[in-house]
Amino acid sequence: MARLAAEFGVPIALKIASPDITHKSDIGAVALNLQDPNQARLTALGMLASVRAQRPEARIEGFNVQPMTRWPQAYELILGVINDPLFGPVLLFGNGGTAVEIINDKALELPPLNMKLAQALISRTQVSRLLDGYRAQAPADREAIALTLVKLSQLISEQPAIAELDINPLLASSKGVLALDARIRISTATGVSKLAIKPYPKELEETLNLPDGRHLQLRPIRAEDEPALIRGFERLNPNEIRLRFHHPMKVLQHNLAARLTQIDYDRDMALVLTDQGGSGELHAVVRLTADPDRQQAEFAIIVGHWIAGMGLGMLLMKRLIRYARQQGIGQLYGSVLADNNDMLGLCQHLGFVQEQSADDPGVRVVRLDLQSSAPA
Numbered sequence: 001m002a003r004l005a006a007e008f009g010v011p012i013a014l015k016i017a018s019p020d021i022t023h024k025s026d027i028g029a030v031a032l033n034l035q036d037p038n039q040a041r042l043t044a045l046g047m048l049a050s051v052r053a054q055r056p057e058a059r060i061e062g063f064n065v066q067p068m069t070r071w072p073q074a075y076e077l078i079l080g081v082i083n084d085p086l087f088g089p090v091l092l093f094g095n096g097g098t099a100v101e102i103i104n105d106k107a108l109e110l111p112p113l114n115m116k117l118a119q120a121l122i123s124r125t126q127v128s129r130l131l132d133g134y135r136a137q138a139p140a141d142r143e144a145i146a147l148t149l150v151k152l153s154q155l156i157s158e159q160p161a162i163a164e165l166d167i168n169p170l171l172a173s174s175k176g177v178l179a180l181d182a183r184i185r186i187s188t189a190t191g192v193s194k195l196a197i198k199p200y201p202k203e204l205e206e207t208l209n210l211p212d213g214r215h216l217q218l219r220p221i222r223a224e225d226e227p228a229l230i231r232g233f234e235r236l237n238p239n240e241i242r243l244r245f246h247h248p249m250k251v252l253q254h255n256l257a258a259r260l261t262q263i264d265y266d267r268d269m270a271l272v273l274t275d276q277g278g279s280g281e282l283h284a285v286v287r288l289t290a291d292p293d294r295q296q297a298e299f300a301i302i303v304g305h306w307i308a309g310m311g312l313g314m315l316l317m318k319r320l321i322r323y324a325r326q327q328g329i330g331q332l333y334g335s336v337l338a339d340n341n342d343m344l345g346l347c348q349h350l351g352f353v354q355e356q357s358a359d360d361p362g363v364r365v366v367r368l369d370l371q372s373s374a375p376a
Contacts, residue, residue: 002313011068014043015181020330022166022183025098027054040065060119069171069178074129075140076169078106079149083163083187087103087196091155093149095127113153113198116223118146128297131172142171148177157199163187170362198266203345204323207276211310218319221270224283226254226261228274232282233257235304244302246363260287267292269323271316273307284309284317288332290335296331297324301343310373313346321350325370331366 016029024030026280029051034040042062051060063114078096086108107124109117122128122145133139148170156162164185171178172215174354205219221229233241233252241249263270274280283304290297299320303312324332335357344354347366357363 012040013066013068014040014047015064015128016047016063016269017060017064018051018058021051021055023098027051031238065070066290069180071112071173071175072173073138073180074173074178075127077127077145077172078166078168079152079170080167081152081162081165083355088194089160089162091121091153091156093121093151094125106314110196111153112157112195112197113150114200114223115143115146115150118153119151121149122238126332138174141174145170145172145177157195161186161188162262198264199320201269203263204271208273209317210307215272215276215278217318218271218273221261221263221264221285221287223262225272225274225280226257228280228282229261229285230257234305235306236302237305240302240305242357243331243337243343244300246335246337247251259367263287271323272320273303273312284312288320288321288329289327290324290327294329296333297329299334313342313358317346317350321368322369330371331369333365336364336366338362338364 007330011033014031015024018029021027021029024238027050029047031043031047032343034043047063048060051058055098076095076097078092078094078100082092082094084090091113092110092111094100095103097103100106107121109121113121119142122131122142130137131140131142131145138331144355150165152165155251156165162184166183166185167179167181168183169180172179185352201220202224205217208218209217210216210233230252233249236244238248262272265288268288270285272282273284274282284302284307286301288297288299299317301313301316301320303316321332332352334347336347336354338344338356338361344364344366349352350368351365352368354364
């Protein structure tokens with residue numbers, strides 16, 4: 001103990017290492033700001049005797065020796081994961097430190113998270129108002145906190161054996177975040193709870209090389225694409241809007257834009273064509289919405305006039321058809337205006353059959369039987 005303290009230099013923090021003791025401070029199992037190796041050794045001996053007297057059943061694996069961290073004007077936060085029998089893993093964020101249960105300032109969210117959802121989770125707590133800074137207290141780096149939540153969400157998405165996880169405290173200041181203590185419990189039982197919400201399907205991302213030499217990314221839509229979707233709508237001409245939405249629209253309202261970008265990947269899919277590592281502008285979107293029983297799914301597609309003429313409509317439809325087949329969807333259908341000859345011709349080439357809509361003589365309904373037709 002003294003040797004490790006000497007290697008770290010002083011001052012140091014000393015903590016009991018035990019899988020059976022969650023709140024170490026409650027039983028004197030944490031000592032801070034120890035100034036020399038001999039003090040560390042004596043403190044460790046006294047701490048061990050005290051812990052054994054209070055918690056004789058606890059397994060003691062040793063001590064954690066850490067250099068003292070000094071982050072003036074840092075906020076103490078807690079990040080955690082709990083496993084709910086019904087919803088599976090649930091993320092927790094709130095005011096941390098030794099008084100976490102007394103203050104009881106926390107909010108819960110289902111993973112997976114993106115930056116927008118992480119920021120919304122943070123804003124639902126009382127400590128969120130403090131993080132913006134007050135009086136002489138500098139504001140914390142909220143982006144770093146949100147990114148930590150996103151990383152934690154990704155961790156539990158990829159590691160379903162994690163049954164519980166606590167990071168307390170997570171220090172947050174203007175210079176970033178730092179985890180001072182963490183606890184994790186791994187479940188060895190079979191049938192570990194799955195995520196209630198399907199994670200972002202990163203495996204669908206791909207790079208497209210266009211005939212004009214540009215390299216664009218085709219990927220699933222994300223909630224943070226809402227501003228880019230609105231900007232893309234503003235670039236469309238009135239006829240493009242009419243052919244896609246079947247009626248004139250001057251503005252893509254927030255409510256509709258949010259519904260088009262914040263999708264349930266389990267039942268919906270929208271693939272967007274966007275710049276690689278650049279402005280993030282959306283040039284084309286193809287989407288489907290499936291019924292709960294997956295017997296059929298409705299599709300829609302739009303390719304901006306500024307990128308038309310390179311076969312992207314055909315390519316995007318083939319990607320969507322392939323995805324729908326992989327999901328076991330029985331039939332893909334869509335409503336196409338009767339004067340949209342380009343779309344009707346594309347659908348015919350892909351094997352769709354068409355019929356006049358019973359509700360509107362100006363609309364054709366196109367259908368493709370995915371399980372009996374040949375792959376596109």
